[in-house]
Structure formats: structure tokens, C-alpha cells
Amino acid sequence: MKIFALRVFTLYVFLLLPWPGLSAAYNAWFRVLGRVAAVGGPWIARVESVPAAENSPLSTRFIVGNPGLTDPQGNTPANVLDLDAWGVGWVPTAFVIALIAAAKRPGGRRLVALAWGLLMMNLYLVLCLRLFLWNGTADLFDAGEFARSVSGALNYTLITQMGAGFVAAVVIWLLVTFRAEDMRISREGR
Numbered sequence: 001m002k003i004f005a006l007r008v009f010t011l012y013v014f015l016l017l018p019w020p021g022l023s024a025a026y027n028a029w030f031r032v033l034g035r036v037a038a039v040g041g042p043w044i045a046r047v048e049s050v051p052a053a054e055n056s057p058l059s060t061r062f063i064v065g066n067p068g069l070t071d072p073q074g075n076t077p078a079n080v081l082d083l084d085a086w087g088v089g090w091v092p093t094a095f096v097i098a099l100i101a102a103a104k105r106p107g108g109r110r111l112v113a114l115a116w117g118l119l120m121m122n123l124y125l126v127l128c129l130r131l132f133l134w135n136g137t138a139d140l141f142d143a144g145e146f147a148r149s150v151s152g153a154l155n156y157t158l159i160t161q162m163g164a165g166f167v168a169a170v171v172i173w174l175l176v177t178f179r180a181e182d183m184r185i186s187r188e189g190r
Contacts (some may be wrong), residue, residue, distance in 0.1 A: 007102035015094035023086060029060045030085035033122060034060060037129035041136050042066070050082055052100065058082040064133055066140040081136040083159070092165030093121050099173035116176040124168045130160045 031047045038045035046063045050056045065078030100113050135155035138148045158164045 001076045004102055008098045011098035011101050012095055015097060016091070025060075026090045027085045028126075030060055030089045033089070033125050034062060034083075037126045037189040038062070038064070038133060040142050041130070041133060042068075042134065042141060043129075044078075045133065046074065056082060057084060059085045059181075062133060064137050064140070066137065069140065070163065077140060079136055079140060081132065083129075083132065087162065088159060088165070089125050091162065092169045093118070093125075095166060096121050096169035096172050099169065100177055104175045104179060110150075110177075117172050120176065121169065125170070128164075132159050137184075150185060 008120040011171070027049065034047040035045075040049065043064045044067050045065075048063070049063050050058050050061045062083070063078050064081060065076040067076060070076045096113065096117050100110060100117050101114070103110065105113065131151065131154045135151035137171045138151055143151070
């Protein structure tokens, strides 16, 4: 168990190092996830980088408007919502990668687990981004007090706090890495 924890820690730290180009590449991928999350919502949305001139620690900008409030001149009221792709997306993704890579499994199984793990983590992030957009547009769509309360609580839990991403990473790791037969083999080995 200590060796596994050491391998996870080492891989995790390795993945979080500021590798040249990694942040820019992940930010671009995160914007793709943001566009997917925006599809089918009641809003119109544009997802872009936060301009470098703003010197913001946040990297991804969502400009989200309510098309039902467009005035005769074509102006649509919108909210600007900025988010940190690295903290919200890459940190838990790196954790699930480290967990899967550190698990003692045959190479082929580990690659399959990694593919499924990345898919599931990205789907989790799309869900988080969808909830982020719902919360960020509650005032534009005149959401009721209950809806605002629920969206605010979900946004706080899934976006503001980082813990939910780590819990999601562990659950995904368990789902994609281990099979029922692994438990049988473990019990028989005792």
C-alpha cells in the first residue's frame, strides 16, 4: 500500500509540473469541453480564453446570454463567467491518471482503464461545466429562489471546492480499474 501511494504521489506531482505547452493544450481542450457543456442549453454561449492583458489567474471565459431578452437592436444581455481550467479540470484529471497508472494491472488492462477513466472524467467535467453555466445564468433567466439555491450549492460543491473532483477521480478509478474477479483472486490468495 505504501508503494502504491508513493507511485500515485510521484506520478501526480510529475503530471502537475509546468511542462512546456501543457497548460495551453489543456486550456484549449477545456474550452472544447465548455462548448460541449453549452450545447442544448437555453442560453447562447461563447467560450474563449481570458485575454492575457487581463493578467487573470483564470483561463477560460464563458460569455453567456439569454436570447429571449434580445432587444430590437440585436443586443443580448450576457454574463461573463471566468473559470480556472487547470484547477477545475486538469488537477482531478491528473489525479485519475496517476491512480490508474500506479495500479498493478497488466499493461493492456491499464490502457483500457486509462481510456475509460479519461472519458468518464471528461463527462464529469462537462456535467460540472453545465451546472456552472446554469448557476451563472440564473439571473438572466429569472430562476426562482429554489433553483438559484440548488444551482449555487452545486456550483460551490463541484466548481469552487476542489474536493469533489478528487472524489470523482477515486470513484472513476475504482470503476475502471478493478473487476469482480480481482476480488476473488485477492481472497483466494490469502
